[in-house]
Each structure stands twice: as structure tokens, then as C-alpha cells.
Amino acid sequence: MSGLGDLITGLGTLATPEMLFHAAWATLLGIIVGSLPGLTATMGVALMTTLTYSLDSTTAILVLVCMYVGAIYGGSRSAILLNIPGTPASAATSLDGYPLAKQGRAGYAMGLATAGSALGTLAGVFMLVLVAPPLAEAALNFGSFEFFWLAVFGVLISGQLTADTTPLKGYIAGLLGLAVAMIGSEGIHAHVRFNLGVQDLNAGIALIPAMVGAFGFAEVLTAMWNRAGQLAMTKDKSDKTLPDLVDLWRYKFTIARSGLIGTMVGIIPGVGEDIGAWASYAAARKTSKEKEKFGHGSHEGLIAAETGNSAVVPGSLIPAITLAVPGSASSAVLIAALFIHGIRPGPLIMIEQPDFIGLISAMVVIATLFMAFYGLTLTRAFVQVLKVPYAYLMPVVFVLCVIGTYALSQRIFDIWIMVFFGLVGFLLRQMKYPMAPLVLGIILGDLLDKSLRRGLTLSDGELAPFFTRPVSAGFVALIVLSIALNLPAVRRVAMAPLRWFEARRGA
Amino acid sequence: MHMALADRLTAVALFLLGLALLSGGYTMDRLEIRQIHPASIPGLVPMILGVLLALCAALLFLSSFKSAARNDALVLVGGSWSRLGLTGAICTVYALGLVGWLPYFWATFLFASAFALLFSFPLDGARRAQLIAAASALALGLAIALGSSLLFRELFLVRLP
Numbered sequence: 293m294s295g296l297g298d299l300i301t302g303l304g305t306l307a308t309p310e311m312l313f314h315a316a317w318a319t320l321l322g323i324i325v326g327s328l329p330g331l332t333a334t335m336g337v338a339l340m341t342t343l344t345y346s347l348d349s350t351t352a353i354l355v356l357v358c359m360y361v362g363a364i365y366g367g368s369r370s371a372i373l374l375n376i377p378g379t380p381a382s383a384a385t386s387l388d389g390y391p392l393a394k395q396g397r398a399g400y401a402m403g404l405a406t407a408g409s410a411l412g413t414l415a416g417v418f419m420l421v422l423v424a425p426p427l428a429e430a431a432l433n434f435g436s437f438e439f440f441w442l443a444v445f446g447v448l449i450s451g452q453l454t455a456d457t458t459p460l461k462g463y464i465a466g467l468l469g470l471a472v473a474m475i476g477s478e479g480i481h482a483h484v485r486f487n488l489g490v491q492d493l494n495a496g497i498a499l500i501p502a503m504v505g506a507f508g509f510a511e512v513l514t515a516m517w518n519r520a521g522q523l524a525m526t527k528d529k530s531d532k533t534l535p536d537l538v539d540l541w542r543y544k545f546t547i548a549r550s551g552l553i554g555t556m557v558g559i560i561p562g563v564g565e566d567i568g569a570w571a572s573y574a575a576a577r578k579t580s581k582e583k584e585k586f587g588h589g590s591h592e593g594l595i596a597a598e599t600g601n602s603a604v605v606p607g608s609l610i611p612a613i614t615l616a617v618p619g620s621a622s623s624a625v626l627i628a629a630l631f632i633h634g635i636r637p638g639p640l641i642m643i644e645q646p647d648f649i650g651l652i653s654a655m656v657v658i659a660t661l662f663m664a665f666y667g668l669t670l671t672r673a674f675v676q677v678l679k680v681p682y683a684y685l686m687p688v689v690f691v692l693c694v695i696g697t698y699a700l701s702q703r704i705f706d707i708w709i710m711v712f713f714g715l716v717g718f719l720l721r722q723m724k725y726p727m728a729p730l731v732l733g734i735i736l737g738d739l740l741d742k743s744l745r746r747g748l749t750l751s752d753g754e755l756a757p758f759f760t761r762p763v764s765a766g767f768v769a770l771i772v773l774s775i776a777l778n779l780p781a782v783r784r785v786a787m788a789p790l791r792w793f794e795a796r797r798g799a
Numbered sequence: 800m801h802m803a804l805a806d807r808l809t810a811v812a813l814f815l816l817g818l819a820l821l822s823g824g825y826t827m828d829r830l831e832i833r834q835i836h837p838a839s840i841p842g843l844v845p846m847i848l849g850v851l852l853a854l855c856a857a858l859l860f861l862s863s864f865k866s867a868a869r870n871d872a873l874v875l876v877g878g879s880w881s882r883l884g885l886t887g888a889i890c891t892v893y894a895l896g897l898v899g900w901l902p903y904f905w906a907t908f909l910f911a912s913a914f915a916l917l918f919s920f921p922l923d924g925a926r927r928a929q930l931i932a933a934a935s936a937l938a939l940g941l942a943i944a945l946g947s948s949l950l951f952r953e954l955f956l957v958r959l960p
Contacts (some may be wrong), residue, residue, distance in 0.1 A: 326954045346955045457802075457869040460859055464813060467852045471820060474845050481830055483841040486823060509890065516886040516918075517878035683918035684939055686886070687911040691943050694894050695903070699957045704899045715887070722875050723805050741844040748838035 295421035298650020299657070306654050310426060311354060314347075315655075319357040319662035322362020323369070324677055329376040329515065331689065333363035334621040334731075335507040341500060341629040342696025349633035354655045356629050360622050361413060361605055361659035364565055365667065368405040368598055369674045372398055381565030381604070384573040384597035391589035399671055403535040404591055406667030408547065408598030411540075413660040416552025416558065416606030417598070417653050417750075424649045428614035431639035436747035436749070437758050441767035443740035445774075446561030446617050449735050451565045452774055454726035459480075459778055465725045470607015470740065472497055479742045492705040499628040499734055501697045501709040507621070507715025507728055508693040512686050514721065543592050546576045550599035557600075557605020561736075564620040564728050565601040565608075572600025606656050612636050613649060617736065621728045624735050803863040803870035810860035817853030820845050845931045882918070889914055903959040912940030 308313070325336035340359045344352035367382030372389035385405060392401035404688070434442070447470065451462025476496025484583045487493040540547070550572035557568040576596030577586045585591045608619025609626075616638040618624035630637050640650055697710040717727060751757045758764055776782045824845030829837070863870055889910065895905035915936035921928045951957040 298944055340932070343950075457872075458862065460855060460862065464855045464859065465853070467848055467855060471816070471845070471848050471852065474820075474848065478841050480839055481826065481833065481835060481841060483830060485827065485845065512890065513883060513886055517883040572952055681919060683915050684935075685940070686918075687914040688913075688943055690890050691894070691907055691911060695907075695947055695951055695957075695959075698898075698960060699951055699955060702958060704960060707894050707898060711891060715891075723802070723809060724869075745839040745843060749836040753836075753838040776936075785880060 295425050295650065295653075298647055299417070299421050299653045300650075301647065302651040302654030303650045303657065305350075305651060306354065306658055311351065312658070314351055314355050315358050315658045318626070319362040319659050320666055322359040322659075323366035323663065323666055324673070325359070325380045326363030326366025326382075327674055327677055328366075328680070328685065329370050329374065329378050329518075331363075331515075332379045332507060332511060333360055333367070333381065334625060335511055335689075336360075336363045337622045337629075338500060338503045338507055339692050339696050341625055341632070342504070342692070342699050344629070345632065345699065349635060350651070352633050353626075353630065353635070353652065354658075355631060356626055357652065357655040358659040358662065360626065361602075361656060362663055362666075363622075364601055364605055365406070365409040365598075365663050366674075366711045367601075368409070369402065370678055372401045372405065373675060373678060379565070381569055381601040382597075383566055383603070384569040385594060387573070387587050388590045390591040391587070392594065395589055397589070400535065401589075402465075402671055402674075403592050405598045406537070406594040406664055407535045407540055407600040408550075409667070410484075410660050410664040412551050412554055412599035412602035413496060413549050413605055413656060413663075415548070416555045416603040417656050419552075419555040420606040420610055420656070421649065424610050424614050425642060427610060428642040428649075429637055431615055432642075434583060434639060434763065435761075436743040436750060437761055438763045438767070439739055440743035440747055440758065441764050441771070442561075442615065442617060442737040443743065445767050445771055447729055447740075448771055449774055450563055450732045451560055451726070451729040452778075453474075453567055454723035454728045456724040456726065457676075461723075461725045462729050465720065465727070466729035466733045469735075470729040471733075472502070472730075473734050473737020474741070479675035479738055480745055482575055490696055492703065497709055497734070498700065498706065499624070499731075500700050501706040502713045502734055503621075503625050503628075503731060504693050504697050505710040505713025506717035506730065508689065508719060509710060510717035510727075512690050512693070513714065513718040515682055516621055516686060539591055541593075543595050546580075546592050546596050547599050549575060549579075550596045551603045552601025554600040555607035555610075558604035558619045559610050561611055561617045561619060564622075565604040568604035568607070569597045569601035572596045578613070606653070609652060609656070611650065614639065616739070618732060621731050624731045627735065651660045651706065801933065802872045802874050805874045806859055806863040806870070810856045810863065811830075812829045813856035813859070814853050817856055818850070820851030820852060824849060868930045885912075885917060889917065898951050899960045904948050907947060908944035909938045910940075911943040915939045 322336060325331045326333055336359050336541040340356055344355050347355065363379060364381050367377050368380035368385045368389065370376050370378040371382035371386035371394050375386050375390040377383045377386055389405065391402045392398065402732055447466035451466040452459045455462030475493055477484050477494055484494050553572045553575055554568040557563050557571055571598050573593055576592055577583060580592055582590060582592060604620060611617045611619050612623040612627050616627055618627055635648065636644060693710060694707055697706045700706060707727055721727065747758060759768055777786060824842035829840045893906065893910035897910060916933060919936065920932045933959030948959060952959050
């Protein structure tokens with residue numbers, strides 16, 4: 293139980309007035325960012341990274357974690373009041389949240405969302421402190437062969453699970469990300485690749501400008517392209533913000549299951565909060581005794597969606613910290629921020645900074661406490677935030693995109709990269725290409741490239757160790773299975789036992 | 800435009816990009832002069848990525864001919880082209896033109912004021928409403944330019960462009 297001990301130590305480290313002050317404003321800002329449609333958690337974390345260069349590492353990471361937790365939760369505000377998810381993570385929340393708001397119970401819906409988010413995050417933190425240390429120790433045995441397959445698996449599964457229409461577009465987005473990572477000096481022989489004669493490309497494409505473009509500028513364009521939503525302003529006299537404990541107790545199994553599903557989804561590389569919410573929502577609906585209420589203001593559906601998406605946050609930190617493989621797009625930015633602040637995520641984290649997992653878990657807990665406090669007390673203020681017109685909001689966002697990107701290395705070239713990724717990102721989104729695999733490709737490209745070539749050098753050009761080592765063989769099996777499940781014939785065979793079981797249960 | 804047509808056009812572009820990656824990787828310096836292991840040549844992964852991208856592009860092209868709901872869906876509909884065009888133009892001009900050409904404060908003041916004015920000015924509104932919109936846009940521009948300049952220059956010690 294040393295993980296829980298580290299968590300308590302971490303809480304002690306962060307219990308200073310200065311740290312609590314930073315956590316307070318960063319969580320509030322995160323909720324505001326998340327609640328505004330068009331501003332996502334990833335964009336918030338990316339922009340905030342550019343604002344935390346000058347802070348010490350612990351404070352900077354605390355601010356970023358609070359922004360992440362706050363933004364994922366904040367998305368529920370606009371999902372409930374506008375029927376427009378503030379972040380993609382809250383898409384499932386709007387299914388039951390908005391009908392509740394239209395019935396005049398917006399306050400209660402927000403209270404349930406707050407409780408669900410807080411419980412989901414805490415469930416994820418519990419898993420984080422228990423799973424991350426042994427996983428990091430197990431990863432110490434990983435060699436180039438295993439890291440190669442881990443990178444392939446990450447890009448592949450992210451492409452498969454985040455694609456809106458066909459997995460093919462997810463795979464293509466992942467390949468594009470990997471191709472972007474090939475630009476610049478490679479990590480083994482320091483040979484410069486694909487710089488197209490531009491000196492500024494010799495160091496490659498930095499993640500922060502690319503992310504700020506793909507998630508910041510692209511979202512400014514998307515927000516201005518889309519039409520504004522209608523605020524649900526009906527108010528019932530019986531409405532209140534504090535959820536009934538009886539209501540929460542009634543759905544204890546839904547909360548536990550959604551917390552577990554969210555955390556597991558978070559652990560899968562590059563999948564993200566929206567999938568966590570949808571998977572939890574679907575599982576709750578499947579097992580619910582009140583299926584007919586889903587989509588019409590079901591308390592259970594709302595709790596499941598919010599618990600699921602919030603549990604992804606600590607879940608996504610598990611592979612991010614222990615393997616340097618992000619569990620979501622926001623945690624990809626967090627990895628970049630950790631490197632900027634001198635913390636090296638990966639299997640060596642338990643040797644170089646053994647207290648870090650406890651510390652970051654404590655950061656998530658503190659962010660959750662502030663989130664719950666704001667969520668239950670500042671309902672009216674958040675409604676006012678949603679009324680800020682885009683004409684005044686978007687120039688602020690874009691100016692931060694530009695100056696934040698520039699501040700990283702004080703190069704105008706980074707602003708060009710940001711604009712390029714913004715324009716391309718907007719077009720790709722419109723054509724239903726997911727952004728998460730693209731980002732994961734950029735971040736894992738170097739690992740994949742170096743691991744493959746190092747592995748081949750170690751084995752003197754032999755491919756066998758890539759398939760015969762136990763962990764590698766496991767990854768290969770998972771990869772083959774993931775691709776094969778796209779084929780209808782394979783899916784039919786794989787699902788046959790489940791269908792048989794359901795038929796028996798029905799009979 | 801239907802998704803099927805958009806996919807076909809994208810597939811052609813991606814196929815060409817895949818071929819470019821393959822060719823770029825194949826013709827890349829193999830560093831024989833440094834006697835590196837032949838399996839660690841820098842062009843290896845770009846070549847593999849090129850083949851995979853070209854393969855995925857071909858599959859995307861073929862799948863666009865299937866009669867599926869996703870292929871019949873419309874792309875780039877349901878939004879406002881004029882708002883998108885204006886936003887894209889004004890943001891690009893600011894980021895790629897004004898920043899670096901004008902001092903940061905003035906570039907940001909011009910951009911933020913113009914953006915707010917463009918999207919909030921009531922063309923058919925009363926004189927008073929128009930004056931309020933113009934004053935608000937100028938105040939916003941000033942606040943953003945001053946606030947971000949001070950924050951980045953004084954607090955984060957960034958030498959502004």
C-alpha cells in the first residue's frame with residue numbers, strides 16, 4: 293500500500309497556502325475553459341503550458357493538472373444548459389442533462405454531474421496509485437522490441453477507437469502524426485530528415501505549436517463556423533444543486549462500474565475522455581432497470597457519463613507517467629509539459645522520482661476537491677460565463693495561441709507551424725478524421741522509430757525477437773485482433789459466444 | 800460536397816504523400832561512410848510509413864464507392880462560410896503578417912479590435928448600439944494587447960516579437 297502512503301505524503305507537500313492558491317485559480321479557469329463550447333481541455337492544457345514556463349516544476353504541473361480536471365468537468369455545464377458539450381468528453385452528458393434542464397432541473401443536473409465527476413476522478417486516483425507503480429516496475433523490463441509494439445499499439449488502438457465513421461480514418465490520422473514526427477534530426481544518428489531545405493525544421497516539429505494549432509486555432513475556426521446554441525433557462529421551484537445522497541447511493545454500482553470503465557479507457561493509449569463517457573453510458577443503459585428513462589433526463593445516465601469521463605483523467609495519467617505513452621490528447625500535452633519542467637516520464641520514473649506518482653495523484657485529488665466546491669456553489673456564475681459572445685472570447689483565445697506558441701522558443705517559425713496545424717486540423721475534423729491519433733503519432737513517432745531501428749540493430753537485422761519475446765508476442769496478438777475485428781466475418785465469429793449467452797439469458 | 804467525393808480527393812493526396820515518403824526514405828542518405836548497421840538507416844521508418852499511408856489511401860478510395868450512410872453525408876455544411884472565411888483571414892493575417900512586422904502591442908490591438916468589431920458590429924442597429932459596439936471592441940483590443948504584453952514581457956520575461 294505504498295502508493296496510498298505516497299498519496300498522503302503528496303497531499304502533505306501540496307497543503308501550503310501558495311499551492312492551494314494556484315490550485316484554486318487553475319481549477320476555476322479550467323472549469324470556465326471547459327464550459328465554453330469551442331474551448332477544450334486539451335487546448336486549455338496546451339495554452340496553460342505556455343503560461344507556466346516560469347513557474348517551478350511542482351507548481352506548473354499542479355496548475356496543468358487542475359486545468360485538465362476542471363476543464364473535463366466544466367464541459368458538463370454547456371452540455372446541460374446549451375445541449376452543446378463544452379468539450380467532446382461531455383457529449384454523453386448532454387443526452388440526459390439537457391432534458392433535465394428543459395424540465396427546469398438544470399441545478400440538480402449540474403449537482404449530479406459534479407458528484408459523478410468527483411467520484412469518478414477519485415475512483416481513478418485510487419487506481420492510479422495502485423496500478424502505476426507496479427506498471428512502471430514491469431516496464432523496466434521492456435526493451436526496444438516491446439517499446440516498438442507499444443507505440444504501434446498506441447497509435448493503432450487510438451485510431452480505431454476515436455474514429456467517428458471508419459477506423460481507416462483513425463489509422464490515417466495516426467500515420468500522418470507519425471510522418472510529422474519523421475521531420476527533423478532523428479534520434480540515433482542525428483541525421484536530418486525531410487527538412488525541405490528549411491533550417492528551422494532541423495529540430496523537428498515541436499509538440500506544443502502543433503497541439504495549440506490543432507486544438508486551439510482549429511477550435512476557434514470550428515466555433516466561429518458553428519451556430520450558437522440556445523440556453524435552457526427554465527427553472528423549477530424544487531430545483532437545487534446539492535444532489536440527494538439517496539440518489540447517489542441508489543446508483544452506487546453504476547458509479548463504481550463507470551469509474552472502473554473510465555479508468556480502463558484512460559489506460560488505453562490515446563483514446564480519451566469522450567470514449568470513457570460513452571462506454572460508461574452504454575454499460576449503464578444496458579444494465580439499468582430504467583432503460584426507458586435514458587435520453588429523457590435519466591439521473592443514472594447522467595451520473596454514468598460524468599463518472600466515466602472524469603475517471604479517464606487519472607486513468608490516462610497511468611501510461612503517461614509510467615510509459616510516456618499518453619492515455620488521452622490532454623495527457624499528451626502534459627507529457628510535453630513534464631519534459632519542459634525537467635521531469636522525465638517513463639519506466640525510470642520510479643527510480644528517478646519515486647514520489648512523483650503520489651504527488652501527481654495528490655494534485656488530482658486537490659483539483660477534484662476544488663472542482664466539487666466550485667461545481668456546487670458557483671452554478672449561477674457559470675451560466676453567466678456561457679453568455680460571453682464569441683466575438684469577444686475568440687480573439688483572446690487566438691492571441692494566447694500566437695503568443696503562447698512564440699514564447700516556447702521565441703521563434704516566429706513556431707507561429708507558422710501553429711497556423712498550419714490549425715488550418716489542416718480544421719479540414720481534417722470536418723472530414724471526420726480524429727485528432728487524438730494524430731497527436732499520439734507525433735509524440736510516439738520518435739519512440740517507434742528509435743525502437744524499431746535499435747531492435748533491428750540488436751538482433752542483427754533479425755525480425756524474430758519482435759514476435760517471440762513474451763510481451764512483444766502479446767502486443768502482436770492484440771494488434772492483429774484489433775485489426776481483424778474490423779472485418780465483419782471475424783466480428784461475427786468473435787461475438788457468437790456473447791450472443792449465445794444473451795439468448796440463453798433472455799430465454 | 801459529399802463525403803465520398805471528399806474522401807476520394809483526400810485519398811489521392813494521401814496516396815501521393817505516401818509515395819513521397821517512400822521515395823524520400825528510399826533515396827535518403829544511408830550513412831555508409833559512418834559504417835552504421837544497415838538495419839538502422841534513417842530512411843527505414845519513413846519508407847514503411849509511406850507504404851502504409853499509400854495502402855490506407857487506396858482502401859479509403861475504394862471504400863468511398865460503397866453505398867454507406869457515411870459516404871452520403873455532406874461535408875462542410877451547417878456552418879457559416881462568411882464567418883469561417885473572415886475568421887481564417889483575419890487570424891492568418893495577424894499571425895503570419897502583423898506579428899513580427901508591427902510591434903506586438905499594436906499588432907494585437909489591431910487584431911483583437913478588428914475581430915470584435917467585425918463580429919459584433921450591428922450593421923442595421925441604432926446609432927447608439929453601433930457606438931457601444933465600436934467602443935467595446937476598442938476597449939477589448941486595448942485590454943488584450945496590454946494584458947498579454949505585460950504578462951509575457953514582465954512576468955514570463957519573453958522578448959516580444
